[in-house]
Amino acid sequence: MPELPDVEGFREVLRSCGTGRRITAVDVRDAGVLRGVTVRRLRRELVGRRLGEPRRHGKWLVAPTDGPTVVWHFGMTGLLMCASSDDPVAEHDRLVLVLDDDHRLRYRDQRKLQGVHLAGSDEAVGHILGDLGPDALGLPQVSFLERVAGRRGAVKNVLMDQSVLAGLGNLLSDEILWRARVAPSRPARDLDEAELRRIHAAMGRVLRSAVPTARVPPRRTWLTGRRDDPDPLCPRCGGPLRSDRTGGRRSVWCPACQD
Known part of the structure; x- marks a missing residue:
């Protein structure tokens, strides 16, 4: 199961692959990973948006754009990968964010126990994260x-x-x-x-x-x-x-x- 170090690695993948790039398409290959958002709304809200600097809290990854925020939880088997258009899509790639400069962010998850949320405000992000305690990294x-x-x-x-x-x-x-x-x-x-x-x-x-x-x-x-x-x-x-x-x-x- 991805733990804090794994998700910190996913944050770095997202930062290096996506920060500053524009989302040109949203390929939902399996809507079973979406939480509280429809395929139509995810596409409508994200296409054309530019990704900002991601942050991590515990096992959650928060990916702001210049509009809404994508919030990821990786469950037991989830991971985030950076790819290009030439890389073959794998069986368990559930969601692909197509970015400019031929970058692809792929959310891969075999068991689909958690997934992808969309938050329209900081308050909504807080609601998704719920009652999480402080992050263990650097806790006094x-x-x-x-x-x-x-x-x-x-x-x-x-x-x-x-x-x-x-x-x-x-x-x-x-x-x-x-x-x-x-x-x-x-x-x-x-x-x-x-x-x-x-x-x-x-x-x-x-x-x-x-x-x-x-x-x-x-x-x-x-x-x-x-x-x-x-x-x-x-x-x-x-x-x-x-x-x-x-x-x-x-x-x-x-x-x-x-x-």
Whole structure:
């Protein structure tokens, strides 16, 4: 599932491919990815508009034009690509924005769990983003402590709750907690301040390393790089990793390193 680093990569794709260019056509290949907007309205509102500087909040990508704003959510399998007219369209390319200078922005999504919104104002953008918490990237420690301390539920579930922090998903949360030496099933309200500070510090390190790669990198020195091994071992202590379900999602952790 695309998480904060992936969507930051999509923001860069949109910035380099689209910023300052005019939308000359809107090719909706599958209306099943449209949310709250019809094909006709999307074309009417976007054709002739010039794309502005995009921004990201959590897992959402906000693409303003000199008219309405396109808001993207990538769900489990979505991605954004820059292409030219010569590049063949793939089976799961659901929406193509045709731009001047022979650029194409392609929204590809196999499962179509989320999709594309259109907002006519900043207020409408805020309504689409709803009750998202602050973006996890660069969040000050004091704000992190205020939002996480005392929360009910497992700490991993709290980290993935987009109303608490925006941008963290399954892989990032496991990686952060492994680095902080905190088990994903620990109740957040039972963590002391030192543990919460470790989690915040680990979050910053993980995001700063992951964002430039536009993904959660599967490095062998990271938990992420070992979690799918047949018999995964902890990159830190060499002991066996455990896998279980936390809040309906697969969690991987080291029982020797994380308590």
